[in-house]
Amino acid sequence: MSQAIALHKPGAFVDAGTLADGATLKADVVIIGSGAGGAVSASQLASAGFDVLVLEEGGHHTRADFKMREDINYPMLYQEAGARATKDVGVTILQGRAVGGTTVVNWTTSFRTPAHVYEHWRSAHAVGGVTVEQLGPHWDEVERRLNIQQVSLDETNRNNRVLYDGCKALGLAVETTRRNVKGCMKSGYCGMGCPVDAKQSMLVTYLPDAVARGARVVSRCRVDKLVVEGGAVKRVAASVIGDDGYNVSGKQITVEARRFILAAGGIGTPAILIRSGLGGGMVGRRTFLHPVHGTAAHYKDPVEPYYGAPQSVASHAHADRGDEVGLFYEAAPMHPMLAAVATPGYGAMHHGAMQRLPYLAAHVALAIDGFHPSEEGGTISVRESGAPVIDYVVPLRVRKALLFGAKTLARINFAAGATEVGFGEFPHVLARNEKELDRLTENYDVMKLPLFSAHVMGGCKMGDDPKSSVVRSTDLRHHTLENLHVVDGSVFPTSLGVNPQESIYGLAHLISERLASAWKT
């Protein structure tokens, strides 16, 4: 145990704005990022007796701030005020930015990493230090802590139910999902922060656990860079974010520690390494997004896609399509702003479609990118201001899969009774039956499909070959800096084929246990 334990302050959530300009904080372990990876690591390491300090760029918002309003909560809780996108603006990216990270705004869908994914990583990416067998007990523990349980069919809203019914009618495998909720009121506002703390996000679980064991969580603190001296990371240079929640205040702080864990996510973690002069090699390479295209189906009776648990049904019927890119299908909640963004066209046409919002069912096809050798994903770089940029030209084969996925979702909705299904911006496909669907999608230019993403994975891949990875798999330690680890979704060598949160929780739980054990000796 280090001397810092003797100086251990009581745990607390601290707003960086309350710190003095030029302040220097000290800890055993600094964790950069408070989302799925950072929060679980903080809790585990604090429980093991380490003095843990978590730095988070976003604000510390709690249920009283979650107003169930898109105009208030998207700017408050999402990266770039909800307007993050790839460099060519071809993919809009919804990613959280708050104490608790994306777990504060995700739609609660919880899957363990499929076993074949780790098998692929072992054979194709030299990931020898982690297996699903090793992860099993850690997932068990995470599922207990976060109350992850399968939804019963009668708990689903109609938006999800039509996906279920349509899949069943077509003979496609479909199941209700597992969700990390306790006392869920099914209001439908998971994406704007849970107003009743039913969602078992990091904000109300592992972060308070960490604080109860002495960890400090410093919000509104943007890490500018890691400072390396003598072959080790010595400290973190950080800027305090101002009152608007985004721009820097001018105040700067320094954090010194013996060990550093990057957990800033698939975009933030590589960006910090690059800003620190630690880029190159595989840093900021192989970023995957589960690129998404959605469909809008209209029904005669109200669907009310804005109420009820947002995601409670998923189909992985097309996750394995042989050499073709795999897909999975889920529902998407639609409040007016998201619906406006997802609805193509402008002027009267757009407004006319918007007026049918209560009758709209919205579903998404998510492409499982990164498994074919030709799929190299996106790259992360930083602009002059230090802001990250993701450059991802989604390949043709992924786009072709998404057209197949959109057509499948259209068929599912027809089978469930939809009167009309639409997708694409221009050409906009609007079909009333399968015959029209086939005619309208013949020779469709898939490069013009507008895409979005809510899952950022990769960018600092793990592996046991230093030439093709950034961190080694057994403890996610940087290949050359012995006191630097990366514990977040950026270490995944490919996408996952499932919503990522539980994959990150389980891996962080396992790795932080290993780290605690190694560091105590």
Place this chain on the structure above:
Amino acid sequence: MNRRTFIRRGLWGGLLLAVGSSIGLASWPTDRSRKPRRGLRAIDERHFAILAAVAARMVGAPKADPIEIAHRIDAQLALGAPEARADFGKLLLLLENALAGLVLDGRARPFTHLSPAAQDDVLAHWQRSSLLIRRSGYGVLRKLTQAAHYAAPEAWADVGYPGPPQIGIPS
């Protein structure tokens, strides 16, 4: 489109952005009749006038307020990276630019001087363009303007959205 094609289009797009913000017919003054109601945080009054003109065509709701929409986007841009603000300004000038419009669409007037129907035609050209930068630019302008309108409670009743439920917050 393969990567090489994309790069070519990307370069062409970069050239267009440069044209949009510098040369020739770009000097035709913007119609600034759509003025801000309060101080601007991220864009200037010329950008604001173009943005409000775009909002007036993009958002079809009868009660939409293009000036307010432009203010909301200005506030959102103030939270973004400075490079993103600069890119957005260039995008607006490219749309406004008469020279690029003349070359690509056969229109010789800035966007803000066109009739509403002619402005709709320009948006249609951008929506359907084979140039990635125009399609992407259209997407950015469409999503930002429509999101800024429909996110606010004033827009909800028009689209049949009852608003969030009353939830008893546990103590």
